[in-house]
Amino acid sequence: MSFSRRALLKASVASTALGGLGAPLVARAQAAEFAYKFANNLPDSHPLNARAKEMSDAIRSESQGRFDLQIFPNNQLGSDTDMLSQIRSGGVEFFTLSGLILATLVPAASINGIGFAFADYPTVWKAMDGDLGAYVRGQITKANLVVMDKIWDNGFRQTTSSTRPINTPEDFKGFKIRVPVSPLWTSMFKAFDASPASINFSEVYSALQTRIVEGQENPLALISTAKLYEVQKYCSLTNHMWDGFWFLANRRAWEKLPEDLRTIVAKNINAAALKERGDTEKLNATVREELTGKGLVFNAPVAAPFREKLRSAGFYAEWKGKYGDQAWELLEKSVGKLS
Known part of the structure; x- marks a missing residue:
C-alpha cells in the first residue's frame, strides 16, 4: 500500500x-x-x-x-x-x-x-x-x-522556524516556539532556554504568519497538510519526541x-x-521530498548535545521523579542512560 x-x-x-x-x-x-x-x-x-x-x-x-x-x-x-x-x-x-x-x-x-x-x-x-x-x-x-x-x-516530531535553523541547543535560546498545552513540552523547551507558548493547533498558522511565534514542532506529515511551509523557512530534523x-x-x-x-x-x-x-x-520520507520542493530548507542536528543540555538543566531528573523509578529504569533499559 x-x-x-x-x-x-x-x-x-x-x-x-x-x-x-x-x-x-x-x-x-x-x-x-x-x-x-x-x-x-x-x-x-x-x-x-x-x-x-x-x-x-x-x-x-x-x-x-x-x-x-x-x-x-x-x-x-x-x-x-x-x-x-x-x-x-x-x-x-x-x-x-x-x-x-x-x-x-x-x-x-x-x-x-x-x-x-x-x-x-x-x-x-x-x-x-x-x-x-x-x-x-x-x-x-x-x-x-x-x-x-x-x-x-x-x-517523530521536527522543529520548523521562520528565522533560523536549529543546529545546536544554543539555537533554542530565546526562540519563540508554539507548543501544545502540555507540561512535558513546556518543561523541555524551557530547559533549552526557549520561550514556549501554548497555542491551540487551529491557531498555529496565523501565529506563525503574524510572528507571534517564530516556530513550531510537529511530524512532517502534519507540517505538510497544515501548509506550515508557507509561513516557515527552515525545518530541523530534531526528532526530539516520538x-x-x-x-x-x-x-x-x-x-x-x-x-x-x-x-x-x-x-x-x-x-x-x-x-x-x-x-x-x-x-514521512516522501513528505520530506515534497516539502523540499516547496522551499523548506532541511538540516539534521546531532542529538547528543541536546540530551546533554536537558540532563544538565535537570529535565530528566525532574521527569524521572514524576514517572517513578520503575518506569524510568524501563525507559533507560531501551534508550540508554538519560538522567
Whole structure:
C-alpha cells in the first residue's frame, strides 16, 4: 500500500464518512451480532485509517459477519477529550489516542514523549513492544480500559522556524516556539532556554504568519497538510519526541465479546498496527521530498548535545521523579542512560 501527500490531502473525509453511514452500513450492522464503533482524530486517508479499513474487512470476513467494526475518522464523534470520555462510558467501543494526551488519565502514558530519548525507530519499537510498553499497558489497564498489544505510529516530531535553523541547543535560546498545552513540552523547551507558548493547533498558522511565534514542532506529515511551509523557512530534523497511538477498548464492550471473537479482533488490530508503522515511516520520507520542493530548507542536528543540555538543566531528573523509578529504569533499559 502506497501513501502520498496527495492522498493525505484528499478532501474525502466528509463524503466518505457520510457515505459510510448510509443504507449498506446500517444493513451490515443489523446483520452483525456485534457492531462496534472505532473513533479516531485522523483524516480518512491517513495510513491509520487505510489500514483500519483493511482490518475491519478482515475481521468481518474471519468472523463470518458476526463482528462489524465501523470507523469514524477525523474527530467525527468529538474531540480527543470527548472521545476519551466516551470510551470510558461506552459511548464508543474503540478509540486510538496519543499517549501524550492519554496522560491526563494515565500519567505514565506520556513517557514515550521524553525529549531526545529515542534515537530511531528500532529503539522506539524495542521499548514500546518490550518492557516499557508492557508497563504502560499495565497502567492503562489499571485505569479500567482495555489496550491492544501494539502501539500505532504517529511519528517523530521536527522543529520548523521562520528565522533560523536549529543546529545546536544554543539555537533554542530565546526562540519563540508554539507548543501544545502540555507540561512535558513546556518543561523541555524551557530547559533549552526557549520561550514556549501554548497555542491551540487551529491557531498555529496565523501565529506563525503574524510572528507571534517564530516556530513550531510537529511530524512532517502534519507540517505538510497544515501548509506550515508557507509561513516557515527552515525545518530541523530534531526528532526530539516520538509519539504513537494506543488502541483502546471499553472494558464492558470488550468483555461482552465471546473469546473467539476477541482473538480475531485483537489479532487483526495488532497486525494492522505493524503495517501502519511501515506506511507512516515511508510517508514521512516522501513528505520530506515534497516539502523540499516547496522551499523548506532541511538540516539534521546531532542529538547528543541536546540530551546533554536537558540532563544538565535537570529535565530528566525532574521527569524521572514524576514517572517513578520503575518506569524510568524501563525507559533507560531501551534508550540508554538519560538522567
